[in-house]
Amino acid sequence: MAEQADVLVIGSGASGALASMVLGQAGLRVVCLEQGGWTAPDDHPHHSADWEWQRQRRWHPNNNFRRGRDDYPVESSSSNILMWNAVGGSTNIYTALWPRYRPSDFRKGIEHGLAPDWPITYEDLAPYYDRVDRIVGVSGLAGNPAMPPHEGYPTPPLPLRPVGRRLAAAFDRLGWHWWPLPAGVVSEDYDGRPACNGCAGCVAGCARGSMSKFSLSVWPKALEAGVDLRPLARVERLERGRDGRLTGAVYVDRRTGVRHFQAADVVILAANGVGTPRLLLLSDNLANSSDQVGRNLMHHTLVACELWVEEPLHSHMGFIGALISQEFAETDVRRGFVNGFNFNCATAGHAGGQTIGFVTPASARWGEGHHPWFRRHFGHGCAVFAIGDDLPQASNRVTLSDSEKDADGLPAPKIAYAPHENDLRMMRFALRRLEDIAQAADAFDYHLHDYMSPDGVYQTPAWHLLGTARMGGDAETSVINRWHQAWDTPNLYIVDGSALATGGVVNPTNTICALALRAAEHLRDHFADLRRADRTLPD
Amino acid sequence: MGEAKALAAELAALVDLLVPGDAAFPPASEVGVQAKLVDRLTLMRGEAAMRELAEALAACGGPLAPLDEAGRTVVLTRIERERPDDFLVIRNIVYLSYYESPAVHAAIRAMGFTYHATPLPEGYDVGRFDTATDTPRHGRGAFVPTGEVRRVDLSGLDFLGGRHG
Numbered sequence: 001m002a003e004q005a006d007v008l009v010i011g012s013g014a015s016g017a018l019a020s021m022v023l024g025q026a027g028l029r030v031v032c033l034e035q036g037g038w039t040a041p042d043d044h045p046h047h048s049a050d051w052e053w054q055r056q057r058r059w060h061p062n063n064n065f066r067r068g069r070d071d072y073p074v075e076s077s078s079s080n081i082l083m084w085n086a087v088g089g090s091t092n093i094y095t096a097l098w099p100r101y102r103p104s105d106f107r108k109g110i111e112h113g114l115a116p117d118w119p120i121t122y123e124d125l126a127p128y129y130d131r132v133d134r135i136v137g138v139s140g141l142a143g144n145p146a147m148p149p150h151e152g153y154p155t156p157p158l159p160l161r162p163v164g165r166r167l168a169a170a171f172d173r174l175g176w177h178w179w180p181l182p183a184g185v186v187s188e189d190y191d192g193r194p195a196c197n198g199c200a201g202c203v204a205g206c207a208r209g210s211m212s213k214f215s216l217s218v219w220p221k222a223l224e225a226g227v228d229l230r231p232l233a234r235v236e237r238l239e240r241g242r243d244g245r246l247t248g249a250v251y252v253d254r255r256t257g258v259r260h261f262q263a264a265d266v267v268i269l270a271a272n273g274v275g276t277p278r279l280l281l282l283s284d285n286l287a288n289s290s291d292q293v294g295r296n297l298m299h300h301t302l303v304a305c306e307l308w309v310e311e312p313l314h315s316h317m318g319f320i321g322a323l324i325s326q327e328f329a330e331t332d333v334r335r336g337f338v339n340g341f342n343f344n345c346a347t348a349g350h351a352g353g354q355t356i357g358f359v360t361p362a363s364a365r366w367g368e369g370h371h372p373w374f375r376r377h378f379g380h381g382c383a384v385f386a387i388g389d390d391l392p393q394a395s396n397r398v399t400l401s402d403s404e405k406d407a408d409g410l411p412a413p414k415i416a417y418a419p420h421e422n423d424l425r426m427m428r429f430a431l432r433r434l435e436d437i438a439q440a441a442d443a444f445d446y447h448l449h450d451y452m453s454p455d456g457v458y459q460t461p462a463w464h465l466l467g468t469a470r471m472g473g474d475a476e477t478s479v480i481n482r483w484h485q486a487w488d489t490p491n492l493y494i495v496d497g498s499a500l501a502t503g504g505v506v507n508p509t510n511t512i513c514a515l516a517l518r519a520a521e522h523l524r525d526h527f528a529d530l531r532r533a534d535r536t537l538p539d
Numbered sequence: 540m541g542e543a544k545a546l547a548a549e550l551a552a553l554v555d556l557l558v559p560g561d562a563a564f565p566p567a568s569e570v571g572v573q574a575k576l577v578d579r580l581t582l583m584r585g586e587a588a589m590r591e592l593a594e595a596l597a598a599c600g601g602p603l604a605p606l607d608e609a610g611r612t613v614v615l616t617r618i619e620r621e622r623p624d625d626f627l628v629i630r631n632i633v634y635l636s637y638y639e640s641p642a643v644h645a646a647i648r649a650m651g652f653t654y655h656a657t658p659l660p661e662g663y664d665v666g667r668f669d670t671a672t673d674t675p676r677h678g679r680g681a682f683v684p685t686g687e688v689r690r691v692d693l694s695g696l697d698f699l700g701g702r703h704g
Contacts, residue, residue, distance in 0.1 A: 103683060104682070107688040350638070421698045
């Protein structure tokens with residue numbers, strides 16, 4: 001048996017990296033098990049002329065399509081589940097859009113009751129957002145009137161560029177809010193990482209580490225603090241003692257095929273909103289007296305518009321994000337639905353990606369019309385995504401597959417997800433607003449995308465895996481308490497996206513990180529008591 | 540014509556039908572797209588991929604090589620309509636392969652764009668955020684503070700069936 005750990009962290013992505021770093025720096029013996037290996041900077045395809053092809057193959061974000069050696073299959077006829085299994089998790093291939101949740105996101109129970117209140121407020125989380133920005137390295141512009149005031153960002157905003165200016169003018173014409181997009185990308189050299197050089201390879205991750213790839217930004221600090229990170233270690237199940245507390249985890253060393261047991265006083269799950277409920281279900285339905293494990297899966301609503309204007313935008317250059325608009329972020333029931341959405345404005349890709357359809361199925365013609373299409377469209381395009389707050393529904397859930405297994409014989413997760421009528425109404429409204437933007441930008445061509453299959457199934461690209469072990473104020477309707485401690489299992493903490501009670505209207509990684517930092521610091525500060533806790537802290 | 544030359548002619552005809560040349564851009568076959576098509580289609584679909592491609596073309600009126608431009612277009616249009624998934628795979632491989640070519644990059648640069656074959660190491664000089672001109676001055680935007688979140692009136696949302704509010 002391996003030496004007893006103070007804390008066992010399962011999963012080395014954004015939340016697991018931060019938790020490991022905080023607890024390691026406190027002098028605790030921390031072991032982190034990661035089923036994937038390292039994705040080194042030179043592994044990224046950014047130095048290859050075929051990099052756009054590679055993005056469609058081994059750098060594809062859908063693990064079912066990619067079928068990498070470190071991946072596990074996901075059974076789903078709806079969501080296209082996207083993730084990356086390696087040290088740093090999906091930060092190896094995300095785009096690091098870094099907005100915060102807003103105060104009302106934490107109060108949906110009060111606001112309409114179709115989703116729960118969180119047991120914490122925006123104000124509880126705000127200091128951790130500030131500190132995450134400094135740890136991770138973020139660029140942005142303070143003073144956004146659509147958000148509560150907060151500290152400035154550690155590096156200035158990324159350049160607005162012609163794409164941003166053109167869309168800003170369109171928003172001005174419509175009288176709508178816009179703001180430079182906060183990004184987990186440094187615009188100046190920061191903390192040993194080089195400033196973004198505008199290479200525009202963001203869709204295949206960031207080989208430079210200008211974008212916060214956590215294996216380059218957070219893990220070096222965690223390793224320096226003595227954290228015992230074990231890549232290629234796939235956890236099979238968590239083990240409980242007679243007292244109901246966890247004793248540790250059984251994992252397979254994927255290099256040797258040998259199984260090991262790692263004992264620990266405290267276990268932190270950080271395996272994402274699909275991997276975490278999968279592991280709980282694999283562990284004899286652990287922490288699930290509420291029957292909420294795996295339920296309430298949220299991805300966000302998503303619709304998009306790709307548009308082209310006569311002005312050259314040079315939209316194959318620079319960071320993929322440009323602007324954010326929070327004009328429709330708050331609930332206004334006159335629109336015909338509750339909750340809101342946000343616009344993320346983006347660039348349009350390199351030549352190959354543009355011709356096959358960068359964001360929407362709009363692609364270059366074949367035959368004699370190909371080059372005329374290319375001359376008109378390439379470098380003249382941009383994209384706007386409307387990303388909204390989908391309602392948590394018990395029927396949207398992660399269960400275990402009856403038929404599919406991973407390479408080690410463990411049942412694959414199975415996903416069921418269908419948007420609520422409220423979500424569909426929001427998406428229809430957002431599509432009309434995207435059309436408004438295209439017209440206000442004087443687009444000569446635009447294409448809307450609703451991610452619906454020909455037979456009407458919403459097949460969203462699901463980067464955001466949220467809500468499947470949510471926090472709450474009681475053990476009947478939630479899995480964990482305000483400090484991320486499982487109601488049923490007092491030495492189990494869940495710190496990834498599954499902890500979120502609602503989805504907000506923006507990309508969630510920043511919020512997941514702030515929550516993980518808060519949970520880890522609380523555990524650190526009360527570790528002497530919590531390591532032996534036989535009951536969960538009251539709300 | 541021997542089998543090897545026939546296959547080469549067929550592949551060249553296919554890729555040039557998708558991406559022909561013009562005054563500035565070379566045709567796809569001139570930059571070797573057909574070799575990448577074979578390589579990538581075989582990688583995706585196995586050793587039978589080229590035979591299946593030939594059969595698909597034949598089923599839709601091919602082979603292409605003996606046909607004139609109009610006849611080739613009829614065949615590919617049928618494949619696009621009748622076998623859309625196969626068509627998309629082939630088209631996407633051809634497009635992505637074509638835009639990997641240094642000759643095509645030169646043509647893009649001739650359009651007036653700075654364009655690198657690879658994102659790194661060079662990257663692009665996109666300047667810096669210009670505080671004077673790019674800082675929003677519109678003053679628009681609002682949020683509901685935590686203490687001011689109130690119950691909204693759901694009575695107009697008929698799809699909720701009166702269950703909430």
